[in-house]
Amino acid sequence: MVVANRKMNGDIPSNQLFLEKLVAETQLHQQADYVVCMPHPYLYQAQSILEHTHIHWGGQNMSRYQSGAHTGSVSPPMLKEFGCKYVIIGHSERRMHGHDTDLSTGERFEVAVKSGLIPIFCMGETLEEYEDGATDIVTIRQLNAVIHEIGVQGLAGGILAYEPVWAIGTGKAATPEHAQNVLGFLRGHIEILDAELAQNIRILYGGSVNSLNAKQLFDMPDIDGALVGTASLNPEEFIAICLAASNAS
Numbered sequence: 696m697v698v699a700n701r702k703m704n705g706d707i708p709s710n711q712l713f714l715e716k717l718v719a720e721t722q723l724h725q726q727a728d729y730v731v732c733m734p735h736p737y738l739y740q741a742q743s744i745l746e747h748t749h750i751h752w753g754g755q756n757m758s759r760y761q762s763g764a765h766t767g768s769v770s771p772p773m774l775k776e777f778g779c780k781y782v783i784i785g786h787s788e789r790r791m792h793g794h795d796t797d798l799s800t801g802e803r804f805e806v807a808v809k810s811g812l813i814p815i816f817c818m819g820e821t822l823e824e825y826e827d828g829a830t831d832i833v834t835i836r837q838l839n840a841v842i843h844e845i846g847v848q849g850l851a852g853g854i855l856a857y858e859p860v861w862a863i864g865t866g867k868a869a870t871p872e873h874a875q876n877v878l879g880f881l882r883g884h885i886e887i888l889d890a891e892l893a894q895n896i897r898i899l900y901g902g903s904v905n906s907l908n909a910k911q912l913f914d915m916p917d918i919d920g921a922l923v924g925t926a927s928l929n930p931e932e933f934i935a936i937c938l939a940a941s942n943a944s
């Protein structure tokens with residue numbers, strides 16, 4: 696699976712070029728799933744271009760509330776109305792700058808599932824935590840916040856993504872071995888609680904994934920795909936990652 700997180704980028708003309716090219720050039724390579732998470736104002740455009748194609752789309756965040764006095768927020772039914780199948784929850788940029796906490800991300804994971812959306816739940820440590828050897832402690836704490844909220848079986852309704860903060864937007868992707876170790880560790884943690892779920896749940900890696908490192912990452916046994924930021928802004932780069940995923944499947 697390859698997910699584009701377009702973050703706060705794009706405009707109507709460049710989105711159109713990107714989405715149409717993505718549909719056309721992945722048409723014959725559908726062994727992987729492709730998702731584009733757009734800024735909210737462009738969800739209608741994504742829906743117009745992508746409905747009736749093999750590409751899915753989603754939001755980058757959502758409120759835990761269904762409606763009401765929450766200025767600037769977007770509710771699960773609104774995402775659904777614009778055809779979203781997925782929503783990113785707990786991205787580190789929102790944890791750092793948007794006041795997302797372990798508790799609020801766990802709650803919104805549950806709300807997303809109950810609203811019929813598939814949450815793409817992000818976990819990852821900062822550079823300081825990485826240097827302190829705290830990767831496992833931090834990611835498990837973040838994952839346990841969801842398990843606490845929804846129970847281990849509830850994880851089945853979502854997708855997990857390990858995104859080390861130090862690899863996001865830096866051009867310094869985690870080595871495939873490091874990413875594999877962390878994803879293997881997370882899967883092992885789930886396995887203790889539910890072995891079948893551990894086998895089936897998708898876990899993605901994100902952080903400076905590009906067309907050059909994608910194949911090596913996808914070759915790792917526990918890496919089920921990628922969450923892609925910067926490289927999703929370049930259609931050729933992103934399509935090359937999609938094709939790498941399709942060929943790896």
Ligand code: 13P
Binds near residue numbers: 903
């Ligand atoms: P980059 O691919 O730019 O490192 O961003 C990764 C990311 O944050 C995806 O959610």
